[in-house]
Amino acid sequence: MGADERLEAYARLIVRVGLNVQQGQDVAINGLVEHAPLMRAVARAAYAAGARYVDAFYGDYHVKGAQVELGPEGSLDWTPPYLLARLEDLAERRGARVSITGDPDPDLLAHLDQRRVGAARMTRLEDLSLRQVVENRISWVVAAYPNAGWAKAIFGEPDVERLWQHVAEAVRLDAPDPVDAWERHIALLRERAEALTERGFDAIRFRGPGTDLAIGLLSGAAWDSAEAVTTWGQRHVPNLPTEEVYTTPDRRRTEGTVRSTRPLGLKGTLVRDLELRFRSGRVVDVKASAGADAVRAQLAVDEGAAMLGELALVDGSSAVGKIGITFLNTLFDENATSHIAYGAGFPLLAPGAEEHVNSSAVHTDFMIGGPEVDVVGVETSGAEVPIIRDDAWVLS
Amino acid sequence: MGADERLEAYARLIVRVGLNVQQGQDVAINGLVEHAPLMRAVARAAYAAGARYVDAFYGDYHVKGAQVELGPEGSLDWTPPYLLARLEDLAERRGARVSITGDPDPDLLAHLDQRRVGAARMTRLEDLSLRQVVENRISWVVAAYPNAGWAKAIFGEPDVERLWQHVAEAVRLDAPDPVDAWERHIALLRERAEALTERGFDAIRFRGPGTDLAIGLLSGAAWDSAEAVTTWGQRHVPNLPTEEVYTTPDRRRTEGTVRSTRPLGLKGTLVRDLELRFRSGRVVDVKASAGADAVRAQLAVDEGAAMLGELALVDGSSAVGKIGITFLNTLFDENATSHIAYGAGFPLLAPGAEEHVNSSAVHTDFMIGGPEVDVVGVETSGAEVPIIRDDAWVLS
Secondary structure, eight states: OOHHHHHHHHHHHIIIIIIOOOTTOEEEEEEEGGGHHHHHHHHHHHHHTTOSEEEEEEEOHHHHHHHHHHSOGGGTTOOOHHHHHHHHHHHHTTOEEEEEEOOSOTTTTTTSOHHHHHHOOOHHHHHHHHHHHHTTOSEEEEEEOOOHHHHHHHHSSOOHHHHHHHHHHHTTTTSSSHHHHHHHHHHHHHHHHHHHHHHTOSEEEEEETTEEEEEEOOTTOOOBOSOEEOTTOOEEOSBSSOOOEEEOOOTTOEEEEEEOSSOEEETTEEEBSOEEEEETTEEEEEEOSBOHHHHHHHHTSSTTTTBEEEEEEOOTTOHHHHHOOOOSSHHHHTTSSOEEEEEOOOGGGSTTOGGGSOOOSOEEEEEOOSTTOEEEEEOTTSOEEEEEETTEEOOO | OOHHHHHHHHHHHIIIIIIOOOTTOEEEEEEEGGGHHHHHHHHHHHHHTTOSEEEEEEEOHHHHHHHHHHSOGGGTTOOOHHHHHHHHHHHHTTOEEEEEEOOSOTTTTTTSOHHHHHHOOOHHHHHHHHHHHHTTOSEEEEEEOOOHHHHHHHHSSOOHHHHHHHHHHHTTTTSSSHHHHHHHHHHHHHHHHHHHHHHTOSEEEEEETTEEEEEEOOTTOOOBOSOEEOTTOOEEOSBSSOOOEEEOOOTTOEEEEEEOSSOEEETTEEEBSOEEEEETTEEEEEEOSBOHHHHHHHHTSSTTTTBEEEEEEOOTTOHHHHHOOOOSSHHHHTTSSOEEEEEOOOGGGSTTOGGGSOOOSOEEEEEOOSTTOEEEEEOTTSOEEEEEETTEEOOO
């Protein structure tokens, strides 16, 4: 498959599987100037799929950098009203939205005042965007564009072709018919999630080297997977790739010790060999061979930061996990193996038990699964049911 | 001067002279993805000049091409409402607007259905943008970014550095202090325009090889030059470069023959050796060694297309004219030498005589001045006063 063909296949996947674009639907594409080739390919694919109008909107971190460096303090967090109108109009038209990730220059803002970097956020836009997602008012997907800066951050050299091959593998572009491969993949994940929801386990337990962790679940909590559905019934797949089935735990009932099985990229700091100890749901001890302070700082952000919000299961069949690299991008890394996240949970997954779902401004996923880590479901009786053994899914 | 330094000096010129950005003012920048380096430099320069917030907005001809090729007919001319809100908000905040030109791929849409290419225009946005300009509700400037595609169209090869040198010369970046050089240049053009307005000539006459043309002027009509002023009194320079002093003529009173002295680029067609004959203000004969039909088609667009709307005087001191190339971009080419435009005139320049100012959907400038073409002002008595002789300005 040539590079053009691969780009087109990727764009088609984003449009057909990610957004599931409907005839006559409006499509917005958000990305950076450096993502132009994928933005253009997605625009073409969206029109080919019947889109009424495609609105490609380019951000530019260099312009933001100029603002952080030279702009007045008072407008650092300003959101131009037209950007809110753009999102609102799209939702009112029952539109679809693609977000392209893949940071072309992770060090771009590193030399600037980090307080101002942090302050330069369009919080009103972020809030509206998140609200539309939570309320299922939009069909949306996040996908990544392999570029030189991102490749350099991973490999130490701008080997874009190598990154492209990994991304293509992760999103199943190497399958004879990627859209069909995704249909089957989505069905498999749905079956796993349904089986977990039906079992109604009281807790999930991880056991492996350095890990013996029990995470209490909420009664009636649901497990979810690849697909989301808009208020008007349009199915879509918000993350490409996605390999996880996930739920939101009882924030009060995490006990034991866990050792991270993959490095964690935390805003420029690489955290290695992270070990956390939990008591009554809360992190009480943090160790790491590198980056422990970055984790401690996050855990101190607010009341909920040191408790779990998410629990996700991924077995060794993961297309991302098989690649074996750290992508330094959560969209990929959280799909490599089983993971948990400290910080915000998902109240919608635990109807009736929202008060015990964690709440925080933080949400950081880190990887705890792997070939040596077994996962069991714990029934109210205390009986254990294998879920993942020897990195293979065994629950049915 | 290194390439970075040159880009910065250009951006500073655009911000300081073109927009004359005020402390706390909002600035919008409109360009294409291919213009990113200049967009970024202008953003920096604007913040450095005290801008409150800089909004860089990228268009993408490739996305437009996808729409022309694959999008539904009904939305080809659709303007997303948020784009109108963006312009309105900026004007309400008394903002400033930079438009970057320099077509990176003049042939991009050539293989598509030209009727659909023509239909794919955001007419509501264009109308609003023009209305804001006409009503002086915005400080604005148009400037060009030298890029490979534009250079290739001119030179047959993508010699961007050569184009950069020409553009730098045209906008006086080669002066020791470009901003200062522009202050003096603007003052000179203002003096010329004031002298012409005070003289109140009845007509302007061009005489040279193949040219003997008299253009009747309107009583009380004003000549204008580089600067414009917003409703709140902010001076700015809408075109970089600019070399002309111009007025809007009496559309009924053009008589004689004129021969173009430079090739005219007309939407992909190069018109050579254009000769027009006028009677009672109207073109009655069109000749050219190439492209005559493209001109004839334009002249047939509407009632006003075959009459003059603009008359502009430029002498041999023009920084653009000295370069001696055709830039295939009106912003430059119309500043090379004296020119006239068939089509729309400028009613604001002839208060009380608006009914005799031309009106049309067309406005095409073509060059008629040069070393062999003398320009005189004709007084009501019939006496002639030299304005440009041997390519030098002589009226004082």
